[in-house]
Structure formats: structure tokens, C-alpha cells
Amino acid sequence: MSEYDDSPIEFPCDFPIKAMGRAGVDFEATVRTLIGEYADEARAGIKIAESRNGRFVSVTVTVRATSRAQLDDIYRALHAHDDVLMTL
Incomplete structure (x- = not known):
């Protein structure tokens, strides 16, 4: 029995x-690179949204x-990177 046996998520799944990070840096490329180390390219595309005031971006x-x-x-990997402020 592994520590993940009680996961409510059924794998494989999308x-x-x-x-989320600050706008002005190539944040999308950073996120894609970090995730790409562990998973294939996005299955349903990549969604990018800027904050109302344009200071932050979510990918x-x-x-x-x-x-x-x-x-x-x-x-x-995401949490360890300085440009990533928050993840969901």
C-alpha cells in the first residue's frame, strides 16, 4: 500500500x-518548461489570463x-521557481 492509495483522483486523467506570476516576464514559457519536465504538452491548450490591472498573469x-x-x-517544481507566486 503506497501513500497515494487513498487519492480521490482516478488516474490517468486530464x-x-x-x-500565477508577475506580468512582464515570459511566464508562460517558464510554466511550460517546468511542467514539461514531468508531463507531455498541454492536452486542451494553454489558457492565459491577465489580472485586471495587468500586473499579474495566470497560466x-x-x-x-x-x-x-x-x-x-x-x-x-512550480513552487520552487522564483517567478511562480501561487499555484492551484
Whole structure:
């Protein structure tokens, strides 16, 4: 029995990952590179949205998740990067 056996998510599945950062840097490329280390390219495209005042940007990438460990690796990589302020 692994630590992930009680996960409510059934794998494989399409899973959206959202990262938020400051506008003005190539944030989309950063997010794509970080996620690309652990998952194939986006399944449903990449969605980008700027904040109302244009200071922040969110990037949502839907990946084909194969395990909870894979998702944990993606979120750890995103959290470790200085340009990523928040993830959902």
C-alpha cells in the first residue's frame, strides 16, 4: 500500500494546473518548461489570463496525469521557481 492509495483522483486523467506570476516576464514559457519536465504538452491548450490591472498573469495547463506522484513533482517544481507566486 503506497501513500497515494487513498487519492480521490482516478488516474490517468486530464488535470488542469494553474500557476500565477508577475506580468512582464515570459511566464508562460517558464510554466511550460517546468511542467514539461514531468508531463507531455498541454492536452486542451494553454489558457492565459491577465489580472485586471495587468500586473499579474495566470497560466493554466491541462496535462494527462498518470499518478499522484507525477502531480506532486509538478507542483514542487512550480513552487520552487522564483517567478511562480501561487499555484492551484
